[in-house]
Amino acid sequence: MEGLLTRCRALSTLATCSHQLPRYVPHRHHHCAPERGQRLVLSRVFQPQNLREDQVLSLEGKSSDLTCKSQRLMLQVGLILPASPGCYHLMPYTVRAMEKLIRVIDQEMQAIGGQKINMPSLSPAELWQATSRWDLMGRELLRLKDRHGKDYCLGPTHEEAVTALVASQKKLSYKQLPLLLYQVTRKFRDEPRPRFGLLRGREFYMKDMYTFDSSPETAQQTYSLVCGAYCSLFDRLGLRWIKAQANVGSIGGTVSHEFQLPVDVGEDWLAICPSCHFSANTETLDLSQKNCPTCQGPLTETKGTEVGHTFYLGTKYSSIFNAQFTNVHGEPSLAEMGCYGLGVTRILAAAIEVLSTEDCIRWPSLLAPYQVCLIPPKKGSKEAAAIELMGHLYDDIVEAVPQLRGEVLLDDRTHLTIGNRLKDANKLGYPFVIIAGKRALEDPAHYEVWCQNTGEVAFLNKEGVMELLTHVQVI
């Protein structure tokens, strides 16, 4: 064995690597931060190829189906491409935004003690038969047989799987509770009519958390804790949200809330009381109910799109799978459960839906795929001397503001006018666009800085640019 290892070591040293890669300086940034002098340039990004085309295609059928702004804009700039009805390819900008969102979610879930796991999509029929959901879920469940004829579904949610998993832990003690397990994975749901792009798809990313507690009282505390983390998440994204009383649906349980973003294309109607905290999905209310059940004030209605859903489940699932722990008296006891979903791809689309104008995408600042876009002057223009200057500014920014490494994009399409490229940048919604126009040739050079999320424009010298960018939050 030792001889083998020595030989392999020798082989690996000898093996032909035609390309010598630059070595990395150890760092903990997730995104690949290019070496100094290596600049991220827009002309090489696969993303925005459709940007200058007007034709937007939807596999979901006729263009009349493009009824929602986020879907139209995301297709138009090439953030998503249709693969099959309700299934989209996510293109590089979208993957970057989604990975950022997942990092925010990870922080919030881990801050309350969440532990990240990963459960398979292939879910054995027996689990679903045990809870009767194999029949109850009907045609929403995508089903298949393996080569041995065994039945599976593609998990739209994982109450069954996680409860069976926890039930298999025979030595679980009350001291280890509450247990908060979550995952961020693809989910599948055979929607009767997939639509609105990433808002209602058949394959989508979801964060699902499942909690296990030793008593109904602590389970209620855990429920509040997770709801608090959801509030914190949406606040950090700068999104206005409503936490509404909701139906438990096929998931079951006794208490449920939806986190809704108020938006015109929303598929839910919410009743809101302007004078107290109360808000509810109207399906939970009596049709005749016009007044707030808490303060009796008049209710107003608004449309919302659901981005999160929480359920207090009690022992509905733990009793079926016998998910027990040893209580303080040394006796086996059923765990009190909760489950909590966040639509990951849906939050991206919903955020774009609420923040964008009709023509221009706007992102929650934290999730923008790139924070800064630099636009040098057009080749052959009077300001062309500033093209090189912009390259240096790029290098200086990533040097002086390390968190922006990998976050600055140089729009090197210098055959286009500044105006045309600014139009594109406006459409894609980089939080900061920095232009080298006429005043870049002044001494000291001044750059035109667009803060797209606030609408402010300013002329700043290099120090001013650095000072501004130092404060950019990057996840």
Add this chain to the structure above:
Amino acid sequence: MEGLLTRCRALSTLATCSHQLPRYVPHRHHHCAPERGQRLVLSRVFQPQNLREDQVLSLEGKSSDLTCKSQRLMLQVGLILPASPGCYHLMPYTVRAMEKLIRVIDQEMQAIGGQKINMPSLSPAELWQATSRWDLMGRELLRLKDRHGKDYCLGPTHEEAVTALVASQKKLSYKQLPLLLYQVTRKFRDEPRPRFGLLRGREFYMKDMYTFDSSPETAQQTYSLVCGAYCSLFDRLGLRWIKAQANVGSIGGTVSHEFQLPVDVGEDWLAICPSCHFSANTETLDLSQKNCPTCQGPLTETKGTEVGHTFYLGTKYSSIFNAQFTNVHGEPSLAEMGCYGLGVTRILAAAIEVLSTEDCIRWPSLLAPYQVCLIPPKKGSKEAAAIELMGHLYDDIVEAVPQLRGEVLLDDRTHLTIGNRLKDANKLGYPFVIIAGKRALEDPAHYEVWCQNTGEVAFLNKEGVMELLTHVQVI
């Protein structure tokens, strides 16, 4: 609308958040770094509950099926739990290690210009019928019908999907090539006999990259570039690898290599020439071939497990889907393609297979779920005064070595002896284990430091510990 927004803002401020979460200091670390004073403690980790049990269960059947070390060890310490044959739940330690591996992969892929996308698992039958792989792949393909009776498979690989995607880009210019698109997603393959845990499963994570070039010559350069990135990746993980000439199988193309880790449970036989660079999967050689085809020296054989596979595809797929670009003469031309896979979950298991002893898991240092485990003395022991000291050491480490925030675990099971906990730590393979034993009560305190990957043990004072840990690479 403005009124609505104002109301919603008010609502969101008012809404009951029973739990006030601590606000984050902005930082770019992926893992949730706890606040000072919040310590990660082992007793609350769901992971190692099976650690002190001897019984190891395998859904794949009898214990005789536990034929491989990595599967046995990973089940034993609760890194994975069986869900269905060939499908595993990944538990928190494993998810951490996998996310680190994905970050290394992202860095290597993006360093050569790779752009990350994300394609659906549901793959329409027509795509696979176009390449005849709907029939060729036979029972390895998991197939299903949606509610409208339309046929899909769960993608085991995405040549069809990505080629159709690129073909849909009608304005692709030679200037944008090479195009290197990759994803890290779950793949599905209905293995006739899933086994060896994560080494041969039915649902697994794979990194798959697809490249598009303007000529066979540049496509060959891209092929070398990606192979170089693979070499760099395995070198960074400290794994000894062999790049072997391989068959193209059902993927097709003209040139193919496998990246193999030499290991006893490997399912491939490799022929290696000790005197030159040559190595090949024996299936590519004539049965009678005993000498190296390049230098005529004698070939030796070794077993390997495949962790990466590269293919030069030519126009096999681009010609079917008409994936064209506009060449330098302004004419449409078929893209030259390559495809490149890395088994993500498989690399984890294979690394554990080659690095571990029969009883103790060892990780590539960069991928260890936690870098440091602190073991304070037993409650009630003579050294018990050092329990508090260990808490301070924890705080000092994450203060002085910021990249270790979220990487230090305190084994707070102080009802157990140091010896028992060290045995667990040894089994789980933290690169650094720091023990507060007798000498922790000396002035200055000395800690027993185990560097588990090198086998070294040393007594160090606080400064020595800090100096040692400063050099730990964390991704």
